Amino acid sequence: MLEPILDSVRSRLGPIVAAEPQWRELAAAAAPARDFRAALRAPGLSVIAEIKRRSPSVGAIDEHLDPSLRAAAYEAGGAAALSVLTEPDHFGGSLDDLETARAAVGLPVLRKDFVLHSAQIWQARAHGADAILLIVAALSDRDLTELLETAEEAGVAALVEAHTASEARRAASAGASIIGVNNRDLTSFTVDLATAEGLRGELPAEAVTVAESGVSNPAGAARMAAAGYDAVLVGEALVRASDPADLVRRLRGAP
Secondary structure (H helix, E strand, O other): HHHHHHHHHHOOOHHHOOOHHHHHHHHHHHOOOOOHHHOOOOOOOOOEEEOOEEEEOOOOOOOOOEEEEEEEHHHOOOOEEEEEEOHHHHHHHHHHHHHHHHOOOOOOOEOOOOOOOOOHHHHHOOOOOEEEEEEHOOHHHHHHHHHHHHHHOOEEEEEEOOOOHHHHHHHHOOOOOOOEEOOOOOOOEEEEEEHHHHHHHOOOOOOOOEEEEOOOOOHHHHHHHHOOOOOEOOOOOHOOOOOHHHHHHHHHHHO
16 A cells, blocks of 8 residues: 555655755744654653544545644643644645644644655745654665755654564664654554564664554553553544543553
């Protein structure tokens, strides 16, 4: 399932790449970035609360959600940061969603998308993103290193996502300081919390660590905390929750 998404991203890259000089100028004029990495370093298990309208694995989740109201609920529950899907074709997201959510709260915001080119990082910063996602499976070692350097230049944090031991080692070798382990197999979209548990030992001790996907309740969050993760990224369960602030609170309460 990853390749069709990447193909869709590539089909939209041309105008973004052509506008990179403009994105750089707009990024320079943007409000200062909020410290995403420091937010995840808070005591206890941090929650990165996600805003997404749909996904390829489950289809529509909440096509008509209000990003500002959802972001405010997450902040009220004690989320450390937001993640906002901006990929339009498969997730129904947009940079407008990111801007709207960020304006509603004081939390750092991750642009959750499929970054393949430096122009996307400058575009993200221009629209207010405080962090971007880099997926190891989608990038060569050279691209990963260069995109990490661009993120540093742009002043945004980079959450580098791995799914296997070799990908975790590649993330560490590239110098990633925030490493996420995705419990969702990007080929089959199956989810297994044992993935993050098994890979925790592959991650550098100094890295901020994030368990992504598959956590839907306090029991799952407790497993990730027990495995040694600093944070969990939770999407579908929070979007579907009737009281998202309460669910964030309960996830944070994991030992």
